[in-house]
Amino acid sequence: MYLPEASLDAIEQAVTDQQPGAGEMMMILLGDANRPDLGALVERLRCRGIWFFGGFFPGLIHDAVVYESGALILKLPARMKPVVVRGLDRQPEAPPDLAIASAGQGESAATAIVLVDGFAANIALFLAELYDRWGGEVHYLGAGAGSLSLKQQPCVFTQDGVFQDAAVVAVVAAGSAIGVRHGWRRLAGPVVATQTRRNVIAGLNWRNAFAVYRETVEADAHRPLEPQTFYDVAKEYPFGLLKEGQEDVVRDPIAVNAAGELICVGEIPEHAALNVLKGRPEWLIAAADQASLACRLPAGAQPLHSLVMDCISRRLFMGARIADELGAIQRRFQAVAPGLPLEGALTLGEIASYGEGYLEFFNKTVVTGLLYQLPRPSAAPAGVRA
Amino acid sequence: MTDDTDPGPPPDPVGAIVAEIALLYELAMAVGRSLDLRSNCEQFIRVLMARKNLSYAAVWLRRDLMVDTPLNRAVPEAAGPSLALVYAHPQYRVEQTVLPANHPMLALLGDQGAYSVAAGQPGFAELVTERRIAPQGAFALLSLNGLGVLKFYSMARVAPFSEVELNQLRPVVGQFARSLASSLHHQRALREEQVRDARKLEAVAILAGGVAHDFNNILQAIRGYTELLQERFQVVDAVAAADLQTIIGQVNQATTLTRQLLAFGRRSMLTRQPIDLDLLLAGLAPKWTALAGPAIAVHVRPSSRPAMVRADAESIQQMLLCLVENAIEAMPAGGCLDVGLEPVSLAGTRNTEEPAEVPAGDYFRLSVTDTGCGMTADARKHLFEPFFTTKFVGAGLGLPAAYGIVKQHDGAMQVDSEPDRGTTVRVFLPALAAALAPETPADARAGSGTCILVVEDEKHILEIVKLVLGQRQYRILVAHDVQQARALYDQAGGTVDLLISDMVLTKDGDGISLANQLRQRQPRLGVVLMSAYTDYQTRWPAIIEHGYRFLAKPFTLAHLVATVEEELVRSKPIKAEIGEAES
Numbered sequence: 014m015y016l017p018e019a020s021l022d023a024i025e026q027a028v029t030d031q032q033p034g035a036g037e038m039m040m041i042l043l044g045d046a047n048r049p050d051l052g053a054l055v056e057r058l059r060c061r062g063i064w065f066f067g068g069f070f071p072g073l074i075h076d077a078v079v080y081e082s083g084a085l086i087l088k089l090p091a092r093m094k095p096v097v098v099r100g101l102d103r104q105p106e107a108p109p110d111l112a113i114a115s116a117g118q119g120e121s122a123a124t125a126i127v128l129v130d131g132f133a134a135n136i137a138l139f140l141a142e143l144y145d146r147w148g149g150e151v152h153y154l155g156a157g158a159g160s161l162s163l164k165q166q167p168c169v170f171t172q173d174g175v176f177q178d179a180a181v182v183a184v185v186a187a188g189s190a191i192g193v194r195h196g197w198r199r200l201a202g203p204v205v206a207t208q209t210r211r212n213v214i215a216g217l218n219w220r221n222a223f224a225v226y227r228e229t230v231e232a233d234a235h236r237p238l239e240p241q242t243f244y245d246v247a248k249e250y251p252f253g254l255l256k257e258g259q260e261d262v263v264r265d266p267i268a269v270n271a272a273g274e275l276i277c278v279g280e281i282p283e284h285a286a287l288n289v290l291k292g293r294p295e296w297l298i299a300a301a302d303q304a305s306l307a308c309r310l311p312a313g314a315q316p317l318h319s320l321v322m323d324c325i326s327r328r329l330f331m332g333a334r335i336a337d338e339l340g341a342i343q344r345r346f347q348a349v350a351p352g353l354p355l356e357g358a359l360t361l362g363e364i365a366s367y368g369e370g371y372l373e374f375f376n377k378t379v380v381t382g383l384l385y386q387l388p389r390p391s392a393a394p395a396g397v398r399a
Numbered sequence: 400m401t402d403d404t405d406p407g408p409p410p411d412p413v414g415a416i417v418a419e420i421a422l423l424y425e426l427a428m429a430v431g432r433s434l435d436l437r438s439n440c441e442q443f444i445r446v447l448m449a450r451k452n453l454s455y456a457a458v459w460l461r462r463d464l465m466v467d468t469p470l471n472r473a474v475p476e477a478a479g480p481s482l483a484l485v486y487a488h489p490q491y492r493v494e495q496t497v498l499p500a501n502h503p504m505l506a507l508l509g510d511q512g513a514y515s516v517a518a519g520q521p522g523f524a525e526l527v528t529e530r531r532i533a534p535q536g537a538f539a540l541l542s543l544n545g546l547g548v549l550k551f552y553s554m555a556r557v558a559p560f561s562e563v564e565l566n567q568l569r570p571v572v573g574q575f576a577r578s579l580a581s582s583l584h585h586q587r588a589l590r591e592e593q594v595r596d597a598r599k600l601e602a603v604a605i606l607a608g609g610v611a612h613d614f615n616n617i618l619q620a621i622r623g624y625t626e627l628l629q630e631r632f633q634v635v636d637a638v639a640a641a642d643l644q645t646i647i648g649q650v651n652q653a654t655t656l657t658r659q660l661l662a663f664g665r666r667s668m669l670t671r672q673p674i675d676l677d678l679l680l681a682g683l684a685p686k687w688t689a690l691a692g693p694a695i696a697v698h699v700r701p702s703s704r705p706a707m708v709r710a711d712a713e714s715i716q717q718m719l720l721c722l723v724e725n726a727i728e729a730m731p732a733g734g735c736l737d738v739g740l741e742p743v744s745l746a747g748t749r750n751t752e753e754p755a756e757v758p759a760g761d762y763f764r765l766s767v768t769d770t771g772c773g774m775t776a777d778a779r780k781h782l783f784e785p786f787f788t789t790k791f792v793g794a795g796l797g798l799p800a801a802y803g804i805v806k807q808h809d810g811a812m813q814v815d816s817e818p819d820r821g822t823t824v825r826v827f828l829p830a831l832a833a834a835l836a837p838e839t840p841a842d843a844r845a846g847s848g849t850c851i852l853v854v855e856d857e858k859h860i861l862e863i864v865k866l867v868l869g870q871r872q873y874r875i876l877v878a879h880d881v882q883q884a885r886a887l888y889d890q891a892g893g894t895v896d897l898l899i900s901d902m903v904l905t906k907d908g909d910g911i912s913l914a915n916q917l918r919q920r921q922p923r924l925g926v927v928l929m930s931a932y933t934d935y936q937t938r939w940p941a942i943i944e945h946g947y948r949f950l951a952k953p954f955t956l957a958h959l960v961a962t963v964e965e966e967l968v969r970s971k972p973i974k975a976e977i978g979e980a981e982s
Contacts, residue, residue: 148489148531205421255422257452
């Protein structure tokens with residue numbers, strides 16, 4: 014449910030009204046604008062003895078409409094208590110063991126919703142550790158939380174507190190069908206990231222990163238790319254990291270520093286080959302449509318929630334046409350899950366795995382997911398032994 | 400809606416080749432960035448997996464090339480060198496860690512140096528040495544220049560990796576193999592140094608233990624005669640008596656030193672019995688937090704399962720206290736102290752992360768990490784030598800004593816430290832065999848979902864029973880008296896599997912009557928009765944008649960857990976049979 018007013022009282026009341034019981038948890042996504050004090054919110058809900066997790070985001074999505082404030086509150090079946098993994102500024106803590114039954118092939122028994130501090134330095138390392146430990150036992154869907162002000166602050170929470178440089182992971186007792194697409198296309202490249210430090214590109218093709226990037230962008234944009242107005246132009250020209258058999262993994266350059274180094278959202282491996290990408294609203298909308306089309310429910314599945322994590326930078330790029338993108342996703346989902354509103358957030362980075370492949374942190378991408386439950390297998394007839 | 404009229408960019412064969420070269424360049428640059436075997440593998444494999452969108456990758460090396468150890472020497476390789484798994488990602492797929500020399504993987508790879516097969520083709524099933532590999536996707540094998548095999552798997556593929564793809568990768572993988580050879584050489588050199596250091600410490604420990612033992616006898620004599628003199632002078636010469644007291648004080652100090660030397664020399668008197676390290680940590684954590692003060696954040700991370708070892712609890716506490724005190728002293732300006740505990744299996748693959756001096760097997764790894772000043776390689780080398788200290792206080796016997804305690808428990812100790820980057824001390828203690836059942840999903844765990852009703856009028860005992868069993872995933876209901884117990888049992892609606900009750904409940908009855916009542920309603924209810932009274936024998940007939948289990952207080956926590964597990968095992972098969980008969 015979506016609450017236009019995210020006051021402590023309103024959220025507490027909404028959570029109480031949904032009556033979460035044993036084996037259930039609440040996901041609370043907050044819009045960055047006019048959000049309540051997270052510490053006070055956690056204290057209030059902790060007193061109710063329930064499991065919950067969440068974060069704040071540049072925007073919320075409910076029924077395919079974007080809101081900059083308010084709260085989105087979803088009750089979810091829980092496999093385990095939501096957990097926090099700290100230390101994403103240094104060496105992330107080891108994720109806990111995942112003790113759940115193995116899923117059948119092509120289906121997931123559970124879905125991990127992963128919300129990270131979008132400004133943490135070691136998100137890729139954390140995801141690698143998570144995948145190392147949990148692998149394909151669950152499907153993954155998640156996003157980077159935080160503020161569009163680009164100021165890092167505590168932005169994710171669970172019943173255990175409010176956290177910065179951390180991730181919260183909630184394992185939902187529901188399968189999921191997940192789609193990941195972005196629609197950006199290669200304009201130029203590859204160029205080699207010859208010198209990088211985590212999310213900073215210092216050198217491209219053995220030259221200053223900004224100089225190389227500016228040449229490529231200005232040749233296509235036909236307008237100057239200046240440090241002061243960098244993102245006005247750069248938002249249309251992200252980088253793409255090669256991933257075989259899939260779209261490039263997008264990295265969004267959001268600023269340039271005095272040394273001509275490009276600051277990106279997400280890590281850039283040193284020596285990686287990058288393409289400079291370009292987008293058009295219609296390509297991005299088509300990609301979102303494809304992502305939702307990829308979410309196929311198994312036979313007999315009962316859909317629970319239609320979810321979307323859509324990068325805030327897509328909205329900054331597309332403007333009002335973000336409504337077309339969300340509308341396209343909702344139309345596809347309504348065909349298989351009628352009556353379920355499309356819900357989610359405008360995010361600072363998106364998280365999913367490509368099927369059974371590597372778990373990735375994406376930029377400028379849309380991750381769609383249908384959570385579902387399968388009917389329990391009927392009991393064996395009397396007199397028949399397994 | 401999809402824009403079906405837009406076909407997207409046209410195919411670009413030149414761009415495709417450039418992209419392939421760029422990928423190979425990135426892979427080549429990821430090779431050999433560390434001499435450490437694991438880091439070397441990790442950096443290359445993770446780039447390979449990310450770019451090729453793989454589901455699994457592993458590095459298998461010939462065991463005869465691994466660092467030589469008594470363990471490896473003891474295993475003859477009759478049919479040629481077997482293979483050991485030295486790196487795999489993701490870990491959750493890992494199943495086999497050693498493969499015999501005649502494993503089909505080597506035969507399939509043959510002399511070609513590269514091989515790939517997809518699901519449904521002959522040879523695919525023989526290659527599956529991992530968990531949770533579906534009958535779909537494709538495997539590829541690439542030779543590591545005779546050192547072993549690089550194996551990877553893509554679940555997304557429906558056909559084998561093409562010859563062109565494998566040929567593109569071969570030079571880069573060859574380069575990776577050469578870097579592995581360097582890592583192995585480095586590992587061997589490091590291990591030889593470790594063994595040399597361990598032998599040197601061993602010799603010093605024997606000497607120190609012997610000296611301390613003899614010195615203790617001398618101190619005993621000095622102390623005895625001093626006390627005799629003290630008795631004699633106590634009345635007649637107060638000054639002499641005071642001087643004699645000073646001598647006794649000095650003897651006490653000398654005794655402390657010799658005890659530490661004895662610990663270092665592994666000659667302490669130990670009473671080893673099953674203890675749960677998890678509980679030990681939980682009990683010590685508040686003391687460490689108080690000791691650390693407000694400037695140091697203390698995190699204690701327990702094990703994900705019971706951590707049973709056979710150990711002398713007092714010595715282990717002494718060893719942990721020493722490590723924690725050292726860590727705190729290394730952070731005068733504050734920082735983070737992290738104490739972790741986790742089960743580990745030492746596979747005998749003998750990479751440098753595994754301690755040299757203990758055999759393969761299941762262990763619990765205690766780690767104490769600080770963010771303090773760290774130490775130089777030279778200081779690290781001498782750390783366990785008696786009387787070596789980097790501090791201005793202390794005799795330099797704390798860590799040698801801790802080291803001796805660990806050795807006396809058949810364990811091992813490792814230290815990682817760099818100046819200004821903190822220190823991690825890892826202690827490996829052998830796990831009790833019963834404590835390390837194969838990891839199974841929570842639903843299948845002994846404790847998971849099993850409901851235990853605990854009835855005890857003594858608050859502290861109730862708390863400790865609840866804590867211990869709760870940690871083992873049992874669902875615990877607690878009651879202080881019979882009336883409350885009955886109410887809880889009714890509320891639980893027949894889901895209680897076991898009753899643990901004190902025999903004498905001061906308020907309103909006794910455990911035997913309660914057990915009898917509940918057994919009438921649920922004939923297969925497990926029952927464990929406890930008592931601190933010595934006359935419980937008078938109730939033996941009633942206990943024996945109903946087949947109840949009995950725990951005499953005080954009991955060890957390990958005994959409590961074992962009794963509960965035995966009682967549940969005793970009652971469960973009967974329940975299953977009844978269930979089947981009823982169906």
